[in-house]
Amino acid sequence: MKKTSLFTKMAAYLFLIVVCIASVYPFYWMFVGSTLTDSDIFQFPPKLLPSGEFMNNLTGLAASAPVWKGLGNSLLITIVFTIATLYLCAIAGYAFAKFEFKGKNVMFVVVLLTMMLPAQVTLIPLFKMVIGLGWQNQPQAVILPALANAFGVFFMRQNMMSIPTEMIEAARIDGSGEISIFHKIILPTTLPPLAALGILSFIQQWGNYLWPLIILQERESTTLPVLLSMLVAPGQVVHYGQVLAGTVISIVPVIILFLLLQKYFIAGIYGGSVKG
Amino acid sequence: MKKFSLLLSLLLVTSVLLVACSGKDEKSGATESGATIKVAAWNSAADALTEQIEGFNKKYPDIKVEILHSDTGYSKVTPALAAGSGAPDIIQTQARDFQAFLTKFPDQFVDLTDKTKAYHDQFIESSWGAVTQDGKVYAMPWDIGPTALYYRIDLFEKAGIDIASIKTWDDYIEAGKKLKEAIPETTMTGYTNDFNLYEIFLNQLGGSYVKDGKINVNSPESKKALLLQKKMKDEGVAINVKDGNGRITANNNETIATNILPVWYAGTLQHSVDKQAGKWGIAPLPAFEEGGNTQANLGGSVLAVSKQSKHTEAAFKFIEYVLTTDEGQQVMIDYGLFPSYVPFYENETFKENNNYFGMEVYPFFAGLTENIHTMDHGPIMLDATKPINDLIGAVLEGKNVDESMETAAKAISKTTKLEVNK
Incomplete structure (x- = not known):
């Protein structure tokens, strides 16, 4: 092994430190900003140390918008969506990866085609459908439409292709039924990609904005990002401290989830790239 | 073990279904007693309207009002107007965007010409331009920005x-x-x-x-x-x-x-x-x-009644209450919404001294409204x-x-x- 010179090492570290600060600083400032008063937020040079206004901002926020209800709605929608989407994508991906049936390729192409449709195109038909079902202001209006999404199915299929078919055949010979093969063999071996898809789905649904904004019209039924965005409007007094405090709350679940699943996440993302 | 996993998948499916069904029964009884009108407005305008409900219900106890907080980009109301269903009864738009709404969504707004006739002289003249098309009035001017x-x-x-x-x-x-x-x-x-x-x-x-x-x-x-x-x-x-x-x-x-x-x-x-x-x-x-x-003038918004509304009379009563009474405008001014309704300029609340500026701010701006050009x-x-x-x-x-x-x-x-x- 060649020994890297001290200079290149230092340059590399310096670069990494700069990149690190650049990516962490906005988050850091969000935390700091949530502890400042509104006029301190706009100070230049910006204040870099937290002050004691966080609880004030939070109570102010809770008074002007039902944030806790919004947080609850967001959690309910995101958790149910993530669990259900994982299960459905896994079972569909499994079918596409390991079963031979008539029209399989056509069906797979159809599933992939839904990925090519821009969301804006389906917005109004979907809206009419959901209104027709009477689901306005109800969580299933956000949970159901994107459940078995093409990306998830494709992602799980690619990962499941690398499971040796011999393993499944061995289970069949031993007398296991198809459903229990899926639950006892397939699901446990695909934990890393499931975790990766789980995080992706969670983040996607957690930050989902346009559709909840349109379909969850009551403040009591809508999600946290939508609530926060409504606090900002041109020509009106915006309490930025409160908005930042709300933003801090809104990223906590994502951070917790990421820390918990981090090791699976990295493994899962690359899972399908090399066939074993 | 086999049973357990079956049970687990059953549980998952039922939990999804349960979410799908919950909440439905809460809604059904609402329309029985009098009309319920829904109003889409944004930010502090919506907050102001929310505060109006109490006073409004003293006058009209039978009309229930729900305020929907929307966004200034209209993403919330445009799909409903385009789809022809699901729109709220009353919609707030910026004054300058309203003509575009009338053109993009023809036949979606109630003609208010006769209802607003009596108020014509009580509002700043220039504020009617934005809400009139072919001589017909389709919305009520709310606030202006002298x-x-x-x-x-x-x-x-x-x-x-x-x-x-x-x-x-x-x-x-x-x-x-x-x-x-x-x-x-x-x-x-x-x-x-x-x-x-x-x-x-x-x-x-x-x-x-x-x-x-x-x-x-x-x-x-x-x-x-x-x-x-x-x-x-x-x-x-x-x-x-x-x-x-x-x-x-x-x-x-x-x-x-x-x-x-x-x-x-x-x-x-x-x-x-x-x-x-x-x-x-x-x-x-x-x-x-x-x-x-x-x-x-810069800015200002209007309130329009959607044709999808089943309670247009009730909807207009609400607009009338919040925009053409002193009680209504008193709440608006607390939220910084400067009225285009002129009689309110004589109100005591309106004339209050402002400590930050050390002057009567609103009467000063009221003096800057008479010669505003109507802008198309x-x-x-x-x-x-x-x-x-x-x-x-x-x-x-x-x-x-x-x-x-x-x-x-x-x-x-x-x-x-x-x-x-x-």
């Missing part, structure tokens, strides 16, 4: 500028140079990356975006408005503060000494620049030539934002004004299919 010059009294004193001597925009630019000489780190004013300043100048000059149904951004008034902003920039008396947040920062740090903005900016200064209490004064806008018009925004404003911003950007960069105006007019014409005025 515009003035907010200036730093202390900095003006330090630089030896007498606010009374600023009569025209040329005087204003000269004063700006004087200020820069005395206090080098402070510039006279700031502009944002939008067309606020352009629209203020255009309205002050009596210009319009659309004239006789044709695109009019290439008018002589438009050229004058563009050139004034360019001159301010070139002479170093106006800097780019990017957006509303940048403006707050600039005010807090004293990088700018004046703001050319409507009445609602008083609230922003009080709230977000609270450390400078007592240092701000408000004066009428300078005129383009001595003795010229010093009044302009036409049905283009939902599509014209980018071309107009590009036009201003091009002119400030030093591109040829006439050519830039033609380019913008053509771009707007392309999306709106309207002809361009020659």
Whole structure:
């Protein structure tokens, strides 16, 4: 092994430190900003140390918008969506990866085609459908439409292709039924990609904005990002401290989830790239 | 084990179904007792309307009101209007966007001509323009944004500028140079990356975006408005503060000494620049030539009744209550919404002294409403934002004004299919 010179090492570290600060600083400032008063937020040079206004901002926020209800709605929608989407994508991906049936390729192409449709195109038909079902202001209006999404199915299929078919055949010979093969063999071996898809789905649904904004019209039924965005409007007094405090709350679940699943996440993302 | 996993998958499926079914039964009983009307409005406008419900229900106990908090980008109401179902009973739009709504969603708004006739003289004359199409009124004017010059009294004193001597925009630019000489780190004013300043100048000059149904951004008034902003920039008396947040920062740090903005900016200064209490004064806008018009409007919104509504009578009663009674307007003014309903200007709450500015702010602005020109925004404003911003950007960069105006007019014409005025 060649020994890297001290200079290149230092340059590399310096670069990494700069990149690190650049990516962490906005988050850091969000935390700091949530502890400042509104006029301190706009100070230049910006204040870099937290002050004691966080609880004030939070109570102010809770008074002007039902944030806790919004947080609850967001959690309910995101958790149910993530669990259900994982299960459905896994079972569909499994079918596409390991079963031979008539029209399989056509069906797979159809599933992939839904990925090519821009969301804006389906917005109004979907809206009419959901209104027709009477689901306005109800969580299933956000949970159901994107459940078995093409990306998830494709992602799980690619990962499941690398499971040796011999393993499944061995289970069949031993007398296991198809459903229990899926639950006892397939699901446990695909934990890393499931975790990766789980995080992706969670983040996607957690930050989902346009559709909840349109379909969850009551403040009591809508999600946290939508609530926060409504606090900002041109020509009106915006309490930025409160908005930042709300933003801090809104990223906590994502951070917790990421820390918990981090090791699976990295493994899962690359899972399908090399066939074993 | 097999049973367990079956059970687990069953549980999953049922949990999804349960969520799917929950909540349905909560809704069904609501329509039985009297009408329920839903109102879509944004931010503090929605908060103000929420506070109105109590007073409204004292007068009309049978009408239930629900306020839906929407967004200023209209993503919440446009799908419902396009789909023809699911729209709220009452919809708030910006005054300047309402004509575009009427054109994009024809037959979606209730004709209010007869109902509003009695109120015609009680509202600022210029506010009816935005809500009238072919002589018919489709919405009720809510608030307006009479515009003035907010200036730093202390900095003006330090630089030896007498606010009374600023009569025209040329005087204003000269004063700006004087200020820069005395206090080098402070510039006279700031502009944002939008067309606020352009629209203020255009309205002050009596210009319009659309004239006789044709695109009019290439008018002589438009050229004058563009050139004034360019001159301010070139002479170093106006800097780019990017957006509303940048403006707050600039005010807090004293990088700018004046703001050319409507009445609602008083609230922003009080709230977000609270450390400078007592240092701000408000004066009428300078005129383009001595003795010229010093009044302009920027912003304001309207309330319209959707044709999808099953309770149009009840909906209008709510609009009537919040906009044409002193009780209603009293709540609005608490939220900084300056009324276009004139009788309220005599109300005691309206005349209250403002401690931040040390003056009666609202009566001052009320005096800046009589000569505001009616401005024809036409049905283009939902599509014209980018071309107009590009036009201003091009002119400030030093591109040829006439050519830039033609380019913008053509771009707007392309999306709106309207002809361009020659």
